[in-house]
Amino acid sequence: MICALGSAVCFGTASVLQAMAARAAEPGSGSGVDAALLLRALRQWRYLVGLALDGLGFLLQIVALRSLPIYVVGAALAASLAVTAVVSSRLLHVRLSRTEWAAVVVVCAGMAMLGLAAGPEGDRAGSTALRWCTLGTALGVLVLGAVAGRLPDRPRALVLGLGAGIGFGVVEVSVRLIDTLALPEVLTNVALYALLVGGGAAFLLLTSALQRGSVTTATAGLVITETIGPSVVGVVWLGDRTREGLAWLAITGFVVAVAGALALARFGELPAQGEQAGEPEPTK
Template sequence: MVCALGAAVCFGTATVLQAMAARAAGTGGGGDAALLLRALRQWRYLAGLALDGLGFLLQIVALRSLPIYAVGAALASSLAVTAVVAARLLRVRLTRSEWAAAGVVCAGLAMLGLASGAEGNRDGSTVLRYAMLATALAVLALGTAGSRLPGRGRALALGLGAGFGFGVVEVAVRLIDALTPSVLLTNPATYALLLGGGAAFLLLTSALERGSVTVTTAGLVVGETVGPATVGVVWLGDRTREGLAWLAVLGFLVAVAGALALARFGEAPVAEEGS
């Protein structure tokens, strides 16, 4: 759980640092490519990328020892981290309800921490490995179809698709049982992880480029928590401590609900023109 929460802190802080770098880099001309090149020359953006990498490693460690439902809820709490860090570094004013939502996330995670059992003892079937690969391909198809939708429908479809892609990564980590090249190259879960993660980043970037941040992030949170948690419980044997299943379910719902309330912090705010 410490690693899962550490990953959330890394991802949430990286969002704010990258937003600060993008804000500073946005004063020049050119399109998105020029903006990215300017941002890459700033230490805040590079620090954000480093934190993303560290967060991913911590996520992998957490997924190797915790049920997927606990890790997924912990990662969703990165929105609470983003909100708090944005309030400090970007001087974003949080309302009382948003501070309350951050507290709700923490309460839900505390309940999950008390109720979570050990990682499931099932290795996952070959069918499940190919199903994850098929899901990753479906995420790409969803992105193609969703990009043609207008307004909020487009943001929601692409956000959900990105969430499903990140969910594939969470499950695929559990389905990779050895890191030797011969095993990795013959395991469909390896390709599901790479394809799902890449598709998720593409869909999320596309959604945030022209869509609502709040709607996109809400879809992202739902997609990356509910599906993987179900797979973990049904197919990988994830369980709770004896007699505490109700507390785990309640904690999961509370943490996700709190994250959804903070969905507007899925992308740190951009400074107003002239500020």
């Protein structure tokens, strides 16, 4: 559980740095996914530091997924928005409303409930069919990104967010499906390639979503697909369970944590400069 929360701290802090870098990068084409945008963002030191934090967070996430059900780790990843909100308020002087501070408390309460109710990780290894499904889903994320490029601005942000969430969800499930890192066995595991494709596609879509369209909409879509889909897979196909008699507490905690994260969806990217200082937006 400490590793799961640690990954949330890393991802939440990295989001602040990566959003600054994505905003500073020169915009490219008007398509939904701009691969060159990622390359331009990589020239920003903030993005590189953010990637380092993402790497550390991913390692902590792997450790957590080897010991906890996917629904707990997924909720912890959604809780990274609370971290982003707090970091933004302290370091960037972003003003949080009372509702947003309440949402931070709600996220923490939800994670506490999950920590009390969660059982051990499921004992099912996962079928070969499930491994191929994860790879197919990862490839589908790339297709979804291409489709997003033809959409108007408003639905484009939602599609990019949903696609990024699906990609990160593939990573969560794939980690559980990789039962050994020994060579050459790991190279024959389809889940390894699902993890690489899904993670890369998710980063690409998320980077594009940070710069285009409604950040709140994109982040809300990310939270929903990143948490709900993998959690269902963990319970139905991988045997994730709760402690005896505490299923109600786990469900309540999961819903509360995700709802609190959705209330903080605007922190998927840094607000505009005027909003950071607490100034009203100019009248249009």
